[in-house]
Amino acid sequence: MEGSLGVRKGAWSKEEDDLLRACIQRYGEGSWNLIPQRAGLNRCRKSCRLRWLNYLKPAIRRGNFAEDEVDIIIRLHKLLGNRWTLIAGRIPGRTANDVKNFWNTYMRRKSEEKEKRKEAMIPHEVLKPQPRTLSKISLRLGGKQTGEYHNSAEQCSTEAYAAPPLQFPENWSDNWLESLLEELGSCTCEGNGSCCSCTQEETLRLDLWDEELINATGT
DNA sequence: AATTCTATCAACCGCCTCGGT
DNA sequence: TACCGAGGCGGTTGATAGAAT
Numbered sequence: 001m002e003g004s005l006g007v008r009k010g011a012w013s014k015e016e017d018d019l020l021r022a023c024i025q026r027y028g029e030g031s032w033n034l035i036p037q038r039a040g041l042n043r044c045r046k047s048c049r050l051r052w053l054n055y056l057k058p059a060i061r062r063g064n065f066a067e068d069e070v071d072i073i074i075r076l077h078k079l080l081g082n083r084w085t086l087i088a089g090r091i092p093g094r095t096a097n098d099v100k101n102f103w104n105t106y107m108r109r110k111s112e113e114k115e116k117r118k119e120a121m122i123p124h125e126v127l128k129p130q131p132r133t134l135s136k137i138s139l140r141l142g143g144k145q146t147g148e149y150h151n152s153a154e155q156c157s158t159e160a161y162a163a164p165p166l167q168f169p170e171n172w173s174d175n176w177l178e179s180l181l182e183e184l185g186s187c188t189c190e191g192n193g194s195c196c197s198c199t200q201e202e203t204l205r206l207d208l209w210d211e212e213l214i215n216a217t218g219t
Numbered sequence: 220a221a222t223t224c225t226a227t228c229a230a231c232c233g234c235c236t237c238g239g240t
Numbered sequence: 241t242a243c244c245g246a247g248g249c250g251g252t253t254g255a256t257a258g259a260a261t
Contacts, residue, residue: 011229011255033246049247050230082250100250101228108226 008042012051016041020048021056054097061093065102073099 012020023039029052032045041048054060065073069091076087084096084103091099 085249
Protein backbone atom coordinates (compact mmCIF):
# COMPACT_ATOMS: atom_id res chain seq x y z
CA MET A 1 0.00 0.00 0.00
CA GLU A 2 2.51 2.63 -1.12
CA GLY A 3 2.12 5.79 -3.17
CA SER A 4 4.21 6.89 -6.14
CA LEU A 5 6.80 8.48 -3.82
CA GLY A 6 7.08 5.42 -1.61
CA VAL A 7 4.80 6.97 1.00
CA ARG A 8 2.41 4.61 2.71
CA LYS A 9 -1.30 5.12 2.11
CA GLY A 10 -4.55 3.63 3.34
CA ALA A 11 -5.69 2.54 6.77
CA TRP A 12 -3.45 3.24 9.74
CA SER A 13 -2.09 0.37 11.85
CA LYS A 14 -2.03 0.46 15.65
CA GLU A 15 1.76 0.76 15.56
CA GLU A 16 1.55 3.83 13.35
CA ASP A 17 -1.06 5.36 15.64
CA ASP A 18 1.20 4.79 18.64
CA LEU A 19 4.18 6.34 16.90
CA LEU A 20 2.19 9.40 15.86
CA ARG A 21 0.64 9.84 19.29
CA ALA A 22 3.98 9.56 21.02
CA CYS A 23 5.55 12.03 18.62
CA ILE A 24 2.84 14.65 19.13
CA GLN A 25 2.94 14.19 22.88
CA ARG A 26 6.66 14.88 22.74
CA TYR A 27 6.84 17.69 20.17
CA GLY A 28 3.30 19.02 20.18
CA GLU A 29 0.94 19.71 17.28
CA GLY A 30 2.12 21.66 14.26
CA SER A 31 5.21 21.40 12.04
CA TRP A 32 3.45 18.61 10.24
CA ASN A 33 6.20 18.39 7.68
CA LEU A 34 8.58 17.27 10.45
CA ILE A 35 6.19 14.84 12.11
CA PRO A 36 6.69 11.84 9.76
CA GLN A 37 10.46 12.06 10.16
CA ARG A 38 10.33 12.58 13.92
CA ALA A 39 7.80 9.79 14.42
CA GLY A 40 9.57 7.40 12.07
CA LEU A 41 6.46 7.14 9.91
CA ASN A 42 6.39 6.53 6.18
CA ARG A 43 3.39 8.84 5.77
CA CYS A 44 2.91 12.26 4.24
CA ARG A 45 2.39 15.33 6.47
CA LYS A 46 -1.25 15.66 5.46
CA SER A 47 -2.01 12.08 6.31
CA CYS A 48 -0.44 12.51 9.76
CA ARG A 49 -2.34 15.73 10.42
CA LEU A 50 -5.63 14.22 9.35
CA ARG A 51 -5.14 11.10 11.41
CA TRP A 52 -4.42 13.16 14.50
CA LEU A 53 -7.24 15.68 14.03
CA ASN A 54 -9.92 13.20 13.05
CA TYR A 55 -9.08 10.18 15.10
CA LEU A 56 -6.24 10.29 17.63
CA LYS A 57 -6.82 13.63 19.34
CA PRO A 58 -7.86 12.87 22.94
CA ALA A 59 -10.82 15.30 23.02
CA ILE A 60 -12.61 13.58 20.15
CA ARG A 61 -16.03 12.14 20.94
CA ARG A 62 -17.23 9.13 19.04
CA GLY A 63 -20.63 7.55 18.58
CA ASN A 64 -23.99 8.82 17.43
CA PHE A 65 -24.86 12.50 17.38
CA ALA A 66 -27.19 13.60 20.16
CA GLU A 67 -30.46 15.29 19.33
CA ASP A 68 -29.21 18.73 20.33
CA GLU A 69 -26.03 18.27 18.30
CA VAL A 70 -28.10 17.44 15.25
CA ASP A 71 -30.22 20.48 15.92
CA ILE A 72 -27.20 22.77 16.07
CA ILE A 73 -25.74 21.26 12.91
CA ILE A 74 -28.93 21.82 10.97
CA ARG A 75 -29.29 25.39 12.15
CA LEU A 76 -25.66 26.30 11.62
CA HIS A 77 -25.61 24.68 8.20
CA LYS A 78 -28.60 26.77 7.27
CA LEU A 79 -26.60 29.84 8.17
CA LEU A 80 -23.04 28.92 7.20
CA GLY A 81 -23.45 26.37 4.43
CA ASN A 82 -20.72 23.75 4.07
CA ARG A 83 -18.31 25.42 6.50
CA TRP A 84 -17.70 22.17 8.32
CA THR A 85 -14.84 23.37 10.48
CA LEU A 86 -16.83 26.35 11.70
CA ILE A 87 -19.81 24.15 12.45
CA ALA A 88 -17.67 21.52 14.17
CA GLY A 89 -16.00 24.26 16.16
CA ARG A 90 -19.30 24.89 17.89
CA ILE A 91 -19.80 21.25 18.86
CA PRO A 92 -17.26 20.11 21.46
CA GLY A 93 -15.51 16.86 20.60
CA ARG A 94 -16.76 16.63 17.04
CA THR A 95 -14.52 16.97 14.00
CA ALA A 96 -15.28 18.63 10.71
CA ASN A 97 -15.05 15.24 9.03
CA ASP A 98 -17.60 13.78 11.44
CA VAL A 99 -20.00 16.63 10.83
CA LYS A 100 -19.51 16.41 7.10
CA ASN A 101 -20.09 12.66 7.04
CA PHE A 102 -23.13 13.02 9.23
CA TRP A 103 -24.55 15.73 7.01
CA ASN A 104 -24.02 13.73 3.84
CA THR A 105 -25.89 10.72 5.20
CA TYR A 106 -28.51 12.93 6.80
CA MET A 107 -29.12 14.78 3.55
CA ARG A 108 -29.30 11.56 1.55
CA ARG A 109 -31.91 10.24 3.94
CA LYS A 110 -33.83 13.52 3.74
CA SER A 111 -33.82 13.67 -0.05
CA GLU A 112 -34.97 10.07 -0.26
CA GLU A 113 -37.85 10.83 2.08
CA LYS A 114 -38.69 13.86 -0.04
CA GLU A 115 -38.70 11.72 -3.19
CA LYS A 116 -41.04 9.23 -1.54
CA ARG A 117 -43.40 12.00 -0.47
CA LYS A 118 -43.30 13.43 -3.97
CA GLU A 119 -44.28 10.08 -5.47
CA ALA A 120 -47.12 9.68 -2.99
CA MET A 121 -48.46 13.18 -3.62
CA ILE A 122 -51.87 13.59 -5.31
CA PRO A 123 -51.77 15.99 -8.26
CA HIS A 124 -53.48 19.25 -7.36
CA GLU A 125 -54.52 22.49 -8.93
CA VAL A 126 -51.62 24.79 -9.82
CA LEU A 127 -52.03 28.40 -8.74
CA LYS A 128 -50.63 30.57 -11.50
CA PRO A 129 -49.05 33.92 -10.61
CA GLN A 130 -51.35 36.88 -11.18
CA PRO A 131 -50.22 40.29 -12.44
CA ARG A 132 -50.44 42.86 -9.67
CA THR A 133 -49.71 46.51 -8.99
CA LEU A 134 -47.14 47.20 -6.30
CA SER A 135 -47.63 49.92 -3.74
CA LYS A 136 -45.38 52.94 -4.18
CA ILE A 137 -44.36 52.70 -0.56
CA SER A 138 -42.99 49.29 0.26
CA LEU A 139 -41.75 48.07 3.62
CA ARG A 140 -38.64 46.70 1.95
CA LEU A 141 -37.70 50.24 0.90
CA GLY A 142 -38.06 51.59 4.37
CA GLY A 143 -41.08 53.64 3.41
CA LYS A 144 -39.09 55.61 0.82
CA GLN A 145 -41.04 57.12 -2.08
CA THR A 146 -39.79 55.36 -5.17
CA GLY A 147 -41.87 56.69 -8.03
CA GLU A 148 -42.89 54.34 -10.81
CA TYR A 149 -42.59 50.57 -10.59
CA HIS A 150 -39.54 49.25 -12.42
CA ASN A 151 -38.86 45.69 -13.43
CA SER A 152 -35.49 45.73 -15.15
CA ALA A 153 -32.37 44.56 -13.30
CA GLU A 154 -30.60 47.78 -14.17
CA GLN A 155 -33.29 49.92 -12.61
CA CYS A 156 -33.51 47.71 -9.56
CA SER A 157 -29.81 48.11 -8.87
CA THR A 158 -30.15 51.84 -8.25
CA GLU A 159 -29.69 53.27 -4.79
CA ALA A 160 -33.41 53.71 -4.31
CA TYR A 161 -33.83 49.93 -4.37
CA ALA A 162 -31.12 49.08 -1.84
CA ALA A 163 -32.33 47.00 1.12
CA PRO A 164 -32.47 48.81 4.46
CA PRO A 165 -29.63 48.19 6.92
CA LEU A 166 -30.00 45.14 9.15
CA GLN A 167 -31.26 45.74 12.67
CA PHE A 168 -29.36 43.59 15.16
CA PRO A 169 -30.15 43.39 18.86
CA GLU A 170 -27.84 45.49 21.03
CA ASN A 171 -26.19 42.41 22.55
CA TRP A 172 -25.69 40.75 19.16
CA SER A 173 -21.92 40.52 19.25
CA ASP A 174 -21.87 39.23 22.82
CA ASN A 175 -23.96 36.13 22.34
CA TRP A 176 -24.41 35.74 18.62
CA LEU A 177 -25.11 32.01 18.78
CA GLU A 178 -27.98 32.35 21.23
CA SER A 179 -29.47 35.14 19.16
CA LEU A 180 -29.00 33.12 16.04
CA LEU A 181 -30.62 29.98 17.42
CA GLU A 182 -33.48 32.00 18.80
CA GLU A 183 -34.14 33.53 15.40
CA LEU A 184 -33.74 30.30 13.50
CA GLY A 185 -35.94 28.51 16.01
CA SER A 186 -38.90 30.64 15.08
CA CYS A 187 -38.32 30.39 11.35
CA THR A 188 -40.83 28.48 9.26
CA CYS A 189 -40.30 30.04 5.87
CA GLU A 190 -37.59 27.70 4.49
CA GLY A 191 -35.51 30.64 3.41
CA ASN A 192 -38.05 32.63 1.44
CA GLY A 193 -38.21 35.42 3.97
CA SER A 194 -41.95 35.21 4.55
CA CYS A 195 -41.64 34.90 8.31
CA CYS A 196 -38.19 36.18 9.20
CA SER A 197 -34.96 37.60 7.84
CA CYS A 198 -33.79 34.55 5.90
CA THR A 199 -33.34 36.70 2.80
CA GLN A 200 -30.74 38.68 4.73
CA GLU A 201 -28.72 35.52 5.18
CA GLU A 202 -25.79 36.63 3.04
CA THR A 203 -25.20 39.76 5.11
CA LEU A 204 -25.64 37.71 8.25
CA ARG A 205 -23.05 35.25 7.05
CA LEU A 206 -20.51 37.99 6.50
CA ASP A 207 -21.08 39.38 9.96
CA LEU A 208 -20.71 35.95 11.50
CA TRP A 209 -17.53 35.40 9.56
CA ASP A 210 -16.14 38.67 10.85
CA GLU A 211 -16.99 37.55 14.35
CA GLU A 212 -15.10 34.30 13.81
CA LEU A 213 -12.06 36.18 12.55
CA ILE A 214 -12.13 38.53 15.52
CA ASN A 215 -12.29 35.58 17.90
CA ALA A 216 -9.50 33.80 16.07
CA THR A 217 -7.14 36.75 15.94
CA GLY A 218 -8.11 38.19 19.29
CA THR A 219 -8.39 41.71 17.84
C1' DA B 220 -24.66 -20.17 4.39
C1' DA B 221 -23.70 -17.35 0.52
C1' DT B 222 -24.45 -13.33 -1.89
C1' DT B 223 -25.91 -8.68 -2.61
C1' DC B 224 -27.06 -4.23 -0.98
C1' DT B 225 -26.59 -0.21 1.98
C1' DA B 226 -24.75 2.93 5.38
C1' DT B 227 -20.96 4.66 7.62
C1' DC B 228 -16.68 6.73 8.16
C1' DA B 229 -11.61 6.95 7.48
C1' DA B 230 -8.61 8.62 4.24
C1' DC B 231 -7.08 10.84 -0.03
C1' DC B 232 -6.97 14.60 -3.39
C1' DG B 233 -6.95 19.03 -5.19
C1' DC B 234 -7.38 23.58 -4.28
C1' DC B 235 -6.93 27.87 -1.58
C1' DT B 236 -4.82 31.05 1.74
C1' DC B 237 -1.12 32.91 4.17
C1' DG B 238 3.46 33.98 5.61
C1' DG B 239 8.25 34.10 4.51
C1' DT B 240 11.83 35.22 1.23
C1' DT C 241 5.78 41.42 -6.90
C1' DA C 242 6.38 36.70 -7.66
C1' DC C 243 7.39 32.40 -5.94
C1' DC C 244 7.38 28.65 -2.67
C1' DG C 245 6.14 25.76 1.12
C1' DA C 246 3.09 24.74 4.98
C1' DG C 247 -1.32 24.54 6.83
C1' DG C 248 -6.00 23.99 6.24
C1' DC C 249 -10.49 23.03 4.05
C1' DG C 250 -14.26 20.78 1.43
C1' DG C 251 -15.43 17.23 -1.92
C1' DT C 252 -15.04 12.64 -3.04
C1' DT C 253 -13.72 7.86 -2.85
C1' DG C 254 -13.05 3.31 -1.07
C1' DA C 255 -13.09 -0.15 2.56
C1' DT C 256 -15.84 -2.52 5.57
C1' DA C 257 -19.46 -3.88 8.75
C1' DG C 258 -24.11 -5.01 9.12
C1' DA C 259 -28.68 -5.84 7.09
C1' DA C 260 -31.47 -7.91 3.73
C1' DT C 261 -32.50 -11.45 0.45
